[in-house]
Amino acid sequence: MSFSLFEKILDPSQIVSGQELESRYHHIWHMDEPLKAICLLTPASTDEVSSIMKICYEHNLPVVVHGGLTNLVGSTETYGNEVVISTERLNSIEEIDGSSRTMTVQSGVILEHIHEAAANTDLLFPLNFGARGSAQIGGIISTNAGGLRVLKYGMTRQLILGLEAVMVDGTIISSMKKIIKDNSAYDVKQLFIGSEGTLGIVTKAILKLEEAPSSRNAAYIGFNNYENVVAFLKYMDSNLAGKLSGFELIWRNSYEQMTSVSNAVRPPLPYDYNYYVLIEALGSHPQIDHAEFQSLLEDAIEQDRILDAVMAQSPSDIEWFFRIREDVNNLVDFMKHDQHFDISLPIPFIGDYIADRYQSLAQIDGVEQIYAFGHVADGNIHFMIGKSNLNDDLKKKIDHCIYDGLKAIGGSVSAEHGIGTHKKDYLNLCRTPEEIVLMKALKLTMDPKGLLNPGKIF
Amino acid sequence: MSFSLFEKILDPSQIVSGQELESRYHHIWHMDEPLKAICLLTPASTDEVSSIMKICYEHNLPVVVHGGLTNLVGSTETYGNEVVISTERLNSIEEIDGSSRTMTVQSGVILEHIHEAAANTDLLFPLNFGARGSAQIGGIISTNAGGLRVLKYGMTRQLILGLEAVMVDGTIISSMKKIIKDNSAYDVKQLFIGSEGTLGIVTKAILKLEEAPSSRNAAYIGFNNYENVVAFLKYMDSNLAGKLSGFELIWRNSYEQMTSVSNAVRPPLPYDYNYYVLIEALGSHPQIDHAEFQSLLEDAIEQDRILDAVMAQSPSDIEWFFRIREDVNNLVDFMKHDQHFDISLPIPFIGDYIADRYQSLAQIDGVEQIYAFGHVADGNIHFMIGKSNLNDDLKKKIDHCIYDGLKAIGGSVSAEHGIGTHKKDYLNLCRTPEEIVLMKALKLTMDPKGLLNPGKIF
Numbered sequence: 001m002s003f004s005l006f007e008k009i010l011d012p013s014q015i016v017s018g019q020e021l022e023s024r025y026h027h028i029w030h031m032d033e034p035l036k037a038i039c040l041l042t043p044a045s046t047d048e049v050s051s052i053m054k055i056c057y058e059h060n061l062p063v064v065v066h067g068g069l070t071n072l073v074g075s076t077e078t079y080g081n082e083v084v085i086s087t088e089r090l091n092s093i094e095e096i097d098g099s100s101r102t103m104t105v106q107s108g109v110i111l112e113h114i115h116e117a118a119a120n121t122d123l124l125f126p127l128n129f130g131a132r133g134s135a136q137i138g139g140i141i142s143t144n145a146g147g148l149r150v151l152k153y154g155m156t157r158q159l160i161l162g163l164e165a166v167m168v169d170g171t172i173i174s175s176m177k178k179i180i181k182d183n184s185a186y187d188v189k190q191l192f193i194g195s196e197g198t199l200g201i202v203t204k205a206i207l208k209l210e211e212a213p214s215s216r217n218a219a220y221i222g223f224n225n226y227e228n229v230v231a232f233l234k235y236m237d238s239n240l241a242g243k244l245s246g247f248e249l250i251w252r253n254s255y256e257q258m259t260s261v262s263n264a265v266r267p268p269l270p271y272d273y274n275y276y277v278l279i280e281a282l283g284s285h286p287q288i289d290h291a292e293f294q295s296l297l298e299d300a301i302e303q304d305r306i307l308d309a310v311m312a313q314s315p316s317d318i319e320w321f322f323r324i325r326e327d328v329n330n331l332v333d334f335m336k337h338d339q340h341f342d343i344s345l346p347i348p349f350i351g352d353y354i355a356d357r358y359q360s361l362a363q364i365d366g367v368e369q370i371y372a373f374g375h376v377a378d379g380n381i382h383f384m385i386g387k388s389n390l391n392d393d394l395k396k397k398i399d400h401c402i403y404d405g406l407k408a409i410g411g412s413v414s415a416e417h418g419i420g421t422h423k424k425d426y427l428n429l430c431r432t433p434e435e436i437v438l439m440k441a442l443k444l445t446m447d448p449k450g451l452l453n454p455g456k457i458f
Numbered sequence: 459m460s461f462s463l464f465e466k467i468l469d470p471s472q473i474v475s476g477q478e479l480e481s482r483y484h485h486i487w488h489m490d491e492p493l494k495a496i497c498l499l500t501p502a503s504t505d506e507v508s509s510i511m512k513i514c515y516e517h518n519l520p521v522v523v524h525g526g527l528t529n530l531v532g533s534t535e536t537y538g539n540e541v542v543i544s545t546e547r548l549n550s551i552e553e554i555d556g557s558s559r560t561m562t563v564q565s566g567v568i569l570e571h572i573h574e575a576a577a578n579t580d581l582l583f584p585l586n587f588g589a590r591g592s593a594q595i596g597g598i599i600s601t602n603a604g605g606l607r608v609l610k611y612g613m614t615r616q617l618i619l620g621l622e623a624v625m626v627d628g629t630i631i632s633s634m635k636k637i638i639k640d641n642s643a644y645d646v647k648q649l650f651i652g653s654e655g656t657l658g659i660v661t662k663a664i665l666k667l668e669e670a671p672s673s674r675n676a677a678y679i680g681f682n683n684y685e686n687v688v689a690f691l692k693y694m695d696s697n698l699a700g701k702l703s704g705f706e707l708i709w710r711n712s713y714e715q716m717t718s719v720s721n722a723v724r725p726p727l728p729y730d731y732n733y734y735v736l737i738e739a740l741g742s743h744p745q746i747d748h749a750e751f752q753s754l755l756e757d758a759i760e761q762d763r764i765l766d767a768v769m770a771q772s773p774s775d776i777e778w779f780f781r782i783r784e785d786v787n788n789l790v791d792f793m794k795h796d797q798h799f800d801i802s803l804p805i806p807f808i809g810d811y812i813a814d815r816y817q818s819l820a821q822i823d824g825v826e827q828i829y830a831f832g833h834v835a836d837g838n839i840h841f842m843i844g845k846s847n848l849n850d851d852l853k854k855k856i857d858h859c860i861y862d863g864l865k866a867i868g869g870s871v872s873a874e875h876g877i878g879t880h881k882k883d884y885l886n887l888c889r890t891p892e893e894i895v896l897m898k899a900l901k902l903t904m905d906p907k908g909l910l911n912p913g914k915i916f
Contacts, residue, residue, distance in 0.1 A: 180608065284697050430640070
């Protein structure tokens, strides 16, 4: 079995193997491991992906799709016996339709390029997160990515109007519609969103664009107790109508570390509070919105809803405020080894749950740093744990400390990153046995030979 | 085979059959046909639904679920050999969680009761449409209902955080989470949303609530050409940031009929224009929002974006404005027989497509009235056709006139009502053969004996 099978359908330049493969390609975000695979293919069209899959299906070749490799949970790992399909040449923005407010893209287009293309027509693709310069839309769809503005605009699932995917046997499922409402039988595209490449390969999508906002306001707020954070979220959301776009919570010690590394991330508020919230609003009237935002904060201080607030006074202030939250390297760089988490849990439980984890983690031998922060309006908290060694026993102790309480309170071991290989052992903590049986039945129906991204999720 | 099978698991009062069945129950919205079925069961819990399904599965009994029967496409039709499960006793609102902003409900709760319960805690369940006094949330979920505020808040799919459903063999799939982000493997609840009861029976849901708005503004606007309607949608949406909640388009002759029946629906604008738009915005600052809305309309007139506008000056004005749009009886009551449509198509095509249909429909012998109106921001247009007879040939002529052009422009024969029995013949106009093969594979996996709502969709 070899890569020569693909020479009939692809140009030699689209087939990478051997030495070139190992020297030029990787399989996960940490770029220190060379890619092991039968070959890597770079199709440029849905038809080429379909032809590749027909061959793989006939010859029982496992397939892993590689986009920007930013998934963080091992969803793109290979073992050596796979054909890797890279989406790097599926990189065309095919159309922007200003009246329908849609963008049609191939799956290899990088998120930042989508942002730029939308902005050039005064529109916005609102999905946004730190890895926007690398993450490709196909991977974003396959993992149903979330990020910083879910509160206002929703997860990826809410932003996909049309989708094209290739099934394991090469069949092309084309659901490429520009319409918001389409209740004509089962919405099959939902199956490809968030299934991490295990049910089909996304090749194209029609994205829902929004009108671009013309005002952006942001502030850091200080709190000493969690109940006030939740009350303030309701206060701001109800007063800002549809404008509240971000509500990020940072625990005190995380804030201290995030703001002490360089002048570029100097602290906007002093180290006096237990919780720091970074809040963002997007509107359409710069002056009115700025005044409204400011007066809401002033009222909140007067009414003892919050202890302290500092509002960004310029675009560069806003950049500074977000740099603090987004540059997680300022946490990780000072760790010997890091282990990160992406849990979600109902908003009322977050305060106590995270406080308890801080306590228990501190008692684990080998844990050196504990940082918590996250998208609290979405119930999504990230933990970054620094540890002294890569011992598997230590890793599992930390996993269990963070995950084991989630089942009882209806939480999830993955809010936005997915399951991949890293969280397979913990899927049963947030899904019932009946749900998992149903998932496996769907997998068997759509990938009977188990060739699509094998070893992931289950 | 008889209803006595269910006497082991249900109280006699929960089993309706024979004369009582035919005299008290119906199977579709037009309440003129008595219900034909083996029996009608009224379970009060998910466990009772599960027990019923175990018996039905063992004895190969087809099952149809009845909620408010408001679906309009025959999704709840029976033929006589089915067990009907009525959700009328699954009518409990189990919890409202103000901090999580969620409501947990059984599937038989009526939409209007959900609205009232949310309002009592200063929250909003935004889904809204004319049948809110009858439609139950289980049916709403099963059809992924849309309605008047999709523009701001999304379809039903976007408002469901958690779901519980019973599979054909009685297995309970419980995905009852309150969290907005949960990327832990496949999102199986998506399968039950919009599949019209053919893949499982929804018994419970966790609904996403929003902060209740405190301001509501509305206006009627007049236009003579469709391009200006689309440009005005963009103008209002970009200026109102997240506040634009409704943008309904009414064709001139529909507006004339809707506003000429009684003083309660008197015309807010004269009959001088080709298109009338009803626009709504929801905000949080009554005075500021009113002034902003008014000044946007004034600017629009000055800039020749619109020809005329009248803004609601009181809550009773708003009620009057919406009564015109919502009371479709004012159209139907004057028809001998009616045939209605619920198509969607990309926004740029709507003007020409609907104009063409008006022309071609007028040439069909037996067509007496033609009215078009709809949720233009969602690409969703309704047609109400009055006709002289119930001849099947006439029905099909009208169907083809409206549906046949949709495929070429990427439209759908069902925007929000579903396929049911009425649109089965036209599914292939808006779904590819490959999509339909995949749908049938899913149906076979999840309902191998074909017992769930047989004869619907396919």
